[in-house]
Amino acid sequence: MTISSPVLRNSMRLILPLTLLYALFAMLKGHNEPGGGFIGGMIFATAVCTYRMSHGYAAQLRLLPIHPRILIFLGLGLALGTSAVPLLLGHPFLRSAVGEFHLPFTHHPFHYASAMAFDLGVMLVVVGVAVGMITQLSEELE
Amino acid sequence: MTLILAICVAVTFAVSIYLMTARELKSIAMGVFLLGHAANLSIIAMSRTPVRHEPQLLKGPPILNASFNPAQPMSQIVDPLPQALILTAIVIGFAVMAFLLSLLVITSRKTGTLSVEVLAREGVEE
Amino acid sequence: MTTSATVWLLLCVLAPAVLGCATLWLPRRAIAARTLVALLGPVASFGILLQHFGAYGVSPIEAPAATPVIDWIPVLHLNLSFLADGLGGFFGLLVSGIGALIVLYARGYFGRDEAALFRFYPTLGFFTTAMMGIVLADYMLLTVLFWELTSISSFLLIGWDRDDRHAVKLAMQAFFTTGLGGMFLMGGVLMCGYATGLGHGEGLWRWSEVLGAGAGRINVSDPLIIWSFVLMLFGAATKSAQWPFHYWLPGAMAAPTPVSAFLHSATMVKAGVFLTGRMFPVFAALDLWGQIIIPLGAFTMLLAALIALNQHDLKRIFAYTTVSQLGLLMCMYGLGSLDYHGHANIEWDITQIANHAFYKAPLFIIAGALGHFISRDITQLNGAFRKQPAMVITMLLAGYALAAGPGTISFQAKEFFLHAIHHAQESIGPWWMVLMAMAAITAVCNVAIFVRLLTTLMGWPGGMKREASHAHDDHAHGHAEHEHGPWAHLIWIPGLVLVSLQYVGGLAPGLWTQWIAPLETHAAAEGIPTALHAFMHPTLPLYVSLIAMAGGAVVGLGPLMRGAIVDVHDRIYPAMYWLSVTGGGRAFRVIQTGRFRNYIVFVLIAFLGAYLCAMILDPAMLDWPATESIFEFIPGVLLGVIICATAILMPIVQSRVVRVIILGSCGFSVVGMYLLYQAPDLALTQLMFEIISVILFVLVLRLLPDTKETDAASGRWWRFTIGSMTGLAIGWLTLVAAQSGAEPRLGEFFARHSSTGTEMTGGRGGGGNNIVNVVLVDFRGFDTLGEITVLSIAALGVFSLFRRRESLPTQDEFGDQLMRSVRA
DSSP states (O other): OOOOOHHHHHHHHHHHHHHHHHHHHHHHHTTTSSOOHHHHHHHHHHHHHHHHHHHOHHHHHHHSOSOHHHHHHHHHHHHHHHHHHHHHTTSOTTOOOEEEEOOTTOSSOEEEETHHHHHHHHHHHHHHHHHHHHHHHHHHHO | OHHHHHHHHHHHHHHHHHHHTSSBHHHHHHHHHHHHHHHHHHHHHHTTOOOOSSOOTTTOOTTBGGGOOTTSOGGGSOOHHHHHHHHHHHHHHHHHHHHHHHHHHHHHHHHSOOBHHHHHHHHHHO | OOHHHHHHHHHHHHHHHHHHHHGGGSOTTOHHHHHHHHHHHHHHHHHHHHHHHHHHOOBOSSSOOOOOOEEEEGGGTEEEOBOOBHHHHHHHHHHHHHHHHHHHHHHHHHTTOHHHHHHHHHHHHHHHHHHHHHHHBOBHHHHHHHHHHHHHHHHHHHTOSTTOHHHHHHHHHHHHHHHHHHHHHHHHHHHHHHHHHTTTSSOOOBHHHHHTGGGGGOOTTOHHHHHHHHHHHHHHHHHTTOTTSTTHHHHGGGSOHHHHHIIIIISTTHHHHHHHHHHHHHHTTSHHHHHHHHHHHHHHHHHHHHHHHTOOBHHHHHHHHHHHHHHHHHHHHHHHTSEETTEESOOOHHHHHHHHHHHHHHHHHHHHHHHHHTOSBGGGOTTGGGTOHHHHHHHHHHHHHHTTOTTSHHHHHHHHHHHHHHHTHHHHTTHHHHHHHHHHHHHHHHHHHHHHHHHHHHTOTTSOOOOSOOOOOSTTTSOSSOOOSGGGGGGTHHHHHHHHHHHHHHHOHHHHHHHHTTTOSSOOTTOOOOHHHHHHSOOHHHHHHHHHHHHHHHHHHSSSSOSOOOOGGGGHHHHHHHHHHHHHHHHHHHHOOSOHHHHHHHHHHHHHHHHHHHHHHOGGGGSOOOOOOGGGOHHHHHHHHHHHHHHHHHHHOOOHHHHHHHHHHHHHHHHHHHHHTTOHHHHHHHHHHHHHHHHHHHHHHHHSOOOOOOOOHHHHHHHHHHHHHHHHHHHHHHHHHHHOOOSSOHHHHHHHHSSSOOGGGTTOOOOOSBHHHHIIIIITHHHHHHHHHHHHHHHHHHHHHHHOTTTSOOHHHHHHHHHHHHHO
């Protein structure tokens, strides 16, 4: 399903990097400001789908060169792995750890929580699910 | 404000039931879609969040801990739990919706009809 | 006792299964080695148990001493500890001893059939272990565990012939019946542990506590204890084939004869009797004990004996006499609770149990052997003595014990039982005469069966004659050509070994007393009297026995009751099966109309009904909640109007493009609503959701045919009514719920702990500033994990729906499959 509109094509080329960047930003900052894995994933998926509408399936494949199924498995594995790590350390399932470290050339300490890795897993799953479903249905249409 | 939301819930719920009891699968899908909205609105209405008359969301969203004053009584601040529940509900709703729509496409291809009556009759007579 | 005692007894329990499974690694052709390894298991168990008795003695029932506990699952009160008291130890010796003989018999029975032996020995070992576990376990739940294992292994063995649909059906019947009993037993055990734990902290979970130190904590007037007893007894009754659950035992005769001889005569069916014996010291104080067990046992005894007389298949005859004998044993424990001169009215219970095993197993063994060489139908066996003298003599020796003739231990056992009935007149008054008559008729039947066996097998006048041929042969299980050499005689020698014990007990009671008395809980000090002694000092029971023998001879030689009848109880299980499967299928067809509308209406009517009930019970729900004016906040009003308007428009509009636009605008208004409610996360997510679902809808609507809604006006009115009623109900509910609410709310906890912890959480916090996000990925992380799993499954479902279009069943095929499974 492609919409051949030059306006859409050109504006998408501009908007897409910003949207993807914002999706990542929303996911990473989600622990402290509005955002999170679900939102980041949804934004990412929306951007990919809109890009597909304007540029076609081949372009989407260049942008996201793996089957969404793999993203789903990666995300689930990451979330499950993050939850299971505390078991190895003798803590209950899903216990989180927090801390902060200094990145080079910055003044502010970077605040992290292990739950962020979990959130990344959530995001991967959401992206995989949303993109996968839309792709599947539009393949049917073609 | 709660009253407005309650009216919205009542109307959307009524319409979604009306759609879901239809004889056609497409209407049923729409009904399910609307039902999700109705349920989410109902939950957020029950959360008793005080509505601010001058939304200042982009400056200091009230769900952030920074703007949370421990001395403040709970009745004056936003309850985060319903929001978290609705957030998951929205995403699950999306997956359910997509699955339902795919089933619709498959059903229509296999049987050539979307009428609940025809489908049920064929199933029982077999 | 040290922990090593527990380990040794654990080995004793596990040895048969371990060595039985070890035979799987032997080469298929090594039959002799296979038999020997399999034999080693029960022999080892027997030896270990004897050694245990030698080292620690028999644990007295007044102060039972279990072996030290090895923790297994302490939380569930399921640990490893064994109790080798007289009853359990005796059963252990019985099971392992007969188990060893059955291993040898199976070698004779299956002959050189490698495949059968390959499969048989591991299963048999598995069963032997399960049975040893039941009788030796100290933890009650451990007993339940092994109890279920015997049901499973019995199922495997009854359904031995996997191609025989009938046998498989009978295996299911036995499994469901005894498995159901196992459920009840578990319920009883749990209830007992719970009831004894009330007010005492830890409950009683071990037999040694229940029988020993904790016996005083069992309050026999506590309804929980009474129920616990009833449930446990139900388990015992199903396992020991008491009426009306006895039907499974004759059905279990579909198993190969070694199995029948072992499981369904000597050991597994005695598990119920064993359990009754275990419960006896404590629960016999309940009034219900005698009131339930005596009539149940006596009725089972009489009924099964009468049915046994009217059978032709040897295995069925012996199956019914087994049921009869099990009824007798239960009745014995029932009578035991009655008072006799201030003592429990029970003597030599273990001798009575042993007696049955020592003649019934040989009867089955020879029945299988005769079935191999001639036939299992008694009418086909006229004059079998001339063909197989050794087998026939063994069978007649065992049959003489079945008839409780003088000179066997069976005679003494019968006398003890009749004495117990006689003594019962102190407690139950004239009812004892009814019991005595029932016992006498049972004895008549047993004697008559022996007389018929004797005359028929010897070819004497009065025997059963050949009729129309409907033979039950064991050829299906066995070898086509008969084997010769020493191994071939294993098909009857184990029977002779066992039955000889009967005559040891009968002719040399002193020796028997010496062996058995240490295990007996209820032994009289003077030992077992000889038959001669009984005749020298005649009492009423002796006269009854003599009358029964005379009557049995008359009935056995007489022309009556020579046909083969069908037991009506055989219909119980098929009827239950029909009711649940076919009846369920019919109900399914009535309820599952396939019309989505019907399902929704059922749910909604139930909901509205519950709602109505709540309003009647709590009229405060009808008060108008205090709310602000609607027009207080104009943006809210505007959004609300858009939401309502788009919702109402949705069913009215028919054009699909407009429908999608309406759907979208409704969603975007909801986004606005979330913004007003200060939920930026929600608003963002909903926004993206709307975009993606509009795309989805556009895609799907293009894939679907553009059909129009066709519904009659009446249908529309009706839908409108139920829709608006539900809508009103939910809306009102929302309003009411928004007004109420208790403090503190759960959200408050999350709000206070999202970043840093308080002393309540030990200083641990979520480490995040966004409370909603912390709730999602930390506080309720498990929920989110489950949710993304659901998401993945939905996506995989969509992928697979479209993947292989051709291989998916069409509507017709799917319906066919469904209906076939319903009818089956």
